[in-house]
Amino acid sequence: MLWPPENDADYSDDDTDGIYLDEDYPDEGYIDEEYLEDIYSEEEYTDADYPDGAYSEENGADGDYPDNAYTEEHDLKARRSEREPADKRTKPAKAGKRRKKKHFHPGRILLLLILLLAAGGGLWVYAVNTVYDRMHYDPIESVQYTAMETEGVTNILLIGNDSREDSDDGRSDAMLLVSINNRTKKIHMTSFLRDMYVEIPGHKDNRLNEAYSFGGPELLMETIRLNFGIEVNRYMLVNFQAFAHLVDAAGGVDLELTNGEVIYVNGYLAEYNMLENRTPGTDYLDETLSGMIHLNGPQALAYCRNRYIGTDFARTGRQRKVLSALVEKAPVILAGHFMDLIRDLPEDLTTNLTKNECMRLSFMAPAAVAYGIEQQSIPINGSYADARIRDMAVLEVDFEQNRQFLRESIYGEQ
Numbered sequence: 001m002l003w004p005p006e007n008d009a010d011y012s013d014d015d016t017d018g019i020y021l022d023e024d025y026p027d028e029g030y031i032d033e034e035y036l037e038d039i040y041s042e043e044e045y046t047d048a049d050y051p052d053g054a055y056s057e058e059n060g061a062d063g064d065y066p067d068n069a070y071t072e073e074h075d076l077k078a079r080r081s082e083r084e085p086a087d088k089r090t091k092p093a094k095a096g097k098r099r100k101k102k103h104f105h106p107g108r109i110l111l112l113l114i115l116l117l118a119a120g121g122g123l124w125v126y127a128v129n130t131v132y133d134r135m136h137y138d139p140i141e142s143v144q145y146t147a148m149e150t151e152g153v154t155n156i157l158l159i160g161n162d163s164r165e166d167s168d169d170g171r172s173d174a175m176l177l178v179s180i181n182n183r184t185k186k187i188h189m190t191s192f193l194r195d196m197y198v199e200i201p202g203h204k205d206n207r208l209n210e211a212y213s214f215g216g217p218e219l220l221m222e223t224i225r226l227n228f229g230i231e232v233n234r235y236m237l238v239n240f241q242a243f244a245h246l247v248d249a250a251g252g253v254d255l256e257l258t259n260g261e262v263i264y265v266n267g268y269l270a271e272y273n274m275l276e277n278r279t280p281g282t283d284y285l286d287e288t289l290s291g292m293i294h295l296n297g298p299q300a301l302a303y304c305r306n307r308y309i310g311t312d313f314a315r316t317g318r319q320r321k322v323l324s325a326l327v328e329k330a331p332v333i334l335a336g337h338f339m340d341l342i343r344d345l346p347e348d349l350t351t352n353l354t355k356n357e358c359m360r361l362s363f364m365a366p367a368a369v370a371y372g373i374e375q376q377s378i379p380i381n382g383s384y385a386d387a388r389i390r391d392m393a394v395l396e397v398d399f400e401q402n403r404q405f406l407r408e409s410i411y412g413e414q
Contacts (some may be wrong), residue, residue: 009041033176034389049090056143070107080231091331091358125359128355128358128359128362129165129304131255131353131358132355132358133349134349135349135350135354136348136349136350136351137350137351137352137354137356138217138237138350138351138352138384139352139356140217140218140221140233140352142218142222143218143221143234143352144352146233148233148234148353148357148360150181150231151231151411152183152411153179153180153181153182153183153410153411154178154179154180154182154234154250154361154364155177155178155179155230155231155232155233155234155410156174156177156178156180156232156234156235156236156353157175157177157178157217157220157221157224157232157234157235157236157237158172158174158175158178158235158236158238158323159172159174159175159178159212159217159220159235159237159238159306160172160174160175160176160238160243160319161173161212161237161238161240161310162237162241164260170195172209172211172212172213172220173195173209173305173317174191174216174304174316174317175191175192175194175208175209175220175224176189176190176191176192176316176320176323177189177190177191177192177230177232177328178323179410180364180368180371181410181411181412182231182364183412184412185371185372186367186371186372186373186374187327187371187372187373187374187378188373188374188375188376188380188409188410189320189323189324189373189374189375190375190376190406190409190410191209191316191317191319191320191375191377191378192206192224192228192375192377192378193312193313193316193378193379193395194207194208194312194383195207195208195312195393195394195395196208196209196225196227196378196379196394196395196397197210197387197389197392197394197396197397198223198397199223199226199227200213200214200219201219201223202214202219205389206220206392207305207392208220208223208224211223211402216235216256217235219273219350220235220336221233221235227399228399228403229403229406229407229408230380230406230410234351234352234353234357235351235352236350237349237355238349239349240274240275240301240347241274241348242271242348242349243297243300243301243304244297244298244300244301245294245348246258246297246326247295247296247297247300247301247322247326248296248297248351250326250329251293251329252294252295252296252297252300253295253300253322253325253329253391254292254293254294254295254325255292255293255295255303255321255325256291256292256293257289257290257291257293257303258290258309259287259288259289259290260309261303261309262285262286262287262289262293263288264285264302264306264309265285265295265302265303265306265309266284266287266302267281267302268301268302268303268305268306269283269298269299269302272298272301272302273298281379282298283296283299286301300322303318303322303337304318304319304322306318313377316377317375317377320375324375326407327369327373374409376405376409378402378405378406379395379397379398379402380401380402381404382401383398383402383405384396384397384398
């Protein structure tokens with residue numbers, strides 16, 4: 001049959017579904033060789049000759065073909081389409097056939113979540129490695145192969161060194177044991193008062209803080225184990241500069257200060273500014289202030305060092321307040337400012353924690369920030385007395401009473 005037909009009778013039922021059938025129009029041209037490809041070159045017929053509306057549903061659909069529906073222009077366009085490869089031809093859709101709706105399979109959602117978690121985990125590992133590489137790793141051979149966690153509790157001794165230089169000499173100005181109990185879901189912050197008169201292995205009995213000056217972190221941890229029965233073999237040493245930098249890296253802390261504490265903050269800042277070659281008066285607080293005050297690193301350090309308001313118990317209490325404020329800020333820091341913290345973290349932190357142990361602690365952090373925080377001091381009330389030994393003002397301690405308290409509070413023993 002030649003195209004176009006001379007009358008409507010030439011249309012068959014088979015022609016209504018698709019109009020042009022592949023078997024009627026092979027790739028090399030029309031049957032009977034009436035129209036060959038070399039007759040109609042690409043140059044002869046362009047898109048401009050054939051507007052999109054030339055063939056529409058109104059012009060021909062469902063077998064309804066008016067006499068004027070196919071003009072010579074339609075014929076030419078039809079011939080041109082037949083010259084295209086078969087896989088590029090677009091056949092009219094059959095009536096009543098609907099396009100299938102694509103559904104997002106739950107498995108794809110799960111895969112996407114896994115990929116996002118993997119990316120986040122990779123970033124977290126990178127961050128921890130970066131932080132660790134900024135610290136000084138100083139292993140202690142005697143405890144190098146002991147477990148970090150014992151009886152479900154991880155004990156890390158934070159040592160505040162009162163050396164005025166970036167070194168590990170001097171006495172320990174602060175000794176704060178951080179205990180993470182994954183059973184009871186609690187974090188205990190225990191301050192050990194430096195004036196306790198204790199037994200120091202290899203030396204005469206002396207104040208607790210002298211253990212650090214005699215033998216560094218190793219001897220100090222050994223002294224605590226001997227006198228208080230607490231297994232502690234991991235430490236982190238923080239000197240004045242590192243402490244101030246750490247608070248600044250966290251964006252400072254908000255604390256309640258009395259007017260007297262404000263005045264002493266400025267007094268300690270005077271010394272800090274001189275040691276750090278800063279302009280006199282830098283970071284001074286308005287001495288009429290009291291109440292809730294935002295403190296930066298140097299101001300928080302000056303607040304912690306104050307030993308003139310209250311006893312040493314009050315001073316260690318101020319230290320715990322600053323540390324607690326930092327812990328409470330952890331969720332905000334982890335959520336939005338973690339990379340800033342990494343960038344600003346001081347490089348003058350020293351520890352015997354391995355990189356793998358730091359990684360384990362970092363993965364505990366998201367859960368641990370929801371743990372309850374309990375603060376306490378050793379010696380406990382009623383377990384000590386002021387004394388003077390070898391011309392030193394010291395505290396004589398009932399060690400058995402304090403050992404029992406630590407076992408009950410930190411390990412949850414009854």
